[in-house]
Amino acid sequence: MLVLTGVRADGALEPTAMSDGCRESADPWIDLLRDCRSRGLRAPVLAVGDGAPGSWKALAEAFAEARHRRRWVHRTATPLNALPGSARPGAGKALREICNAKDREHALKAVAAFGKT
Numbered sequence: 001m002l003v004l005t006g007v008r009a010d011g012a013l014e015p016t017a018m019s020d021g022c023r024e025s026a027d028p029w030i031d032l033l034r035d036c037r038s039r040g041l042r043a044p045v046l047a048v049g050d051g052a053p054g055s056w057k058a059l060a061e062a063f064a065e066a067r068h069r070r071r072w073v074h075r076t077a078t079p080l081n082a083l084p085g086s087a088r089p090g091a092g093k094a095l096r097e098i099c100n101a102k103d104r105e106h107a108l109k110a111v112a113a114f115g116k117t
Contacts, residue, residue, distance in 0.1 A: 002032050006044070016041070022054070029058030037062055090117065 002023060004016040017036050021028025043063035049055050051070040059066055076095040080088050094114040101107035 002028055004032065004036065023050075023052045024054050026054040026057040026061075029055045030061055033058050033062035 002017075002019045002021050004018070006014040006016045008014055017032055019028060019032045019035075021032070023029075043066045045067070047059050047063075047066050047068040049068065049070065056068060059068055076092065076099065080092055080095070083091055091114070094110065094117060098107050098110040098114060101110055
């Protein structure tokens with residue numbers, strides 16, 4: 001199942017579209033995004049996803065002007081999976097401190113602390 005959820009300026013989630021299809025393939029995503037565009041959906045300011053290659057390819061085709069980022073949960077899962085189980089809780093906490101930093105300066109300090117640990 002392919003699912004698009006929008007976030008309004010006030011932070012409220014807005015169900016946008018659903019369709020069946022393989023998330024790894026670009027074709028179903030392209031069809032879904034084209035359908036949304038034909039119904040008046042404007043290009044998103046920022047698209048956030050799990051990093052499935054098909055979705056990014058489709059986004060570039062349907063809304064070339066949209067920026068995209070991978071979800072933090074997926075960005076942090078990859079390095080955590082490479083660590084031994086005993087190191088994961090501490091590393092996970094440190095990664096959350098980086099993700100939740102209030103600004104770039106605090107994030108860079110958290111990155112440095114993570115590197116030392």
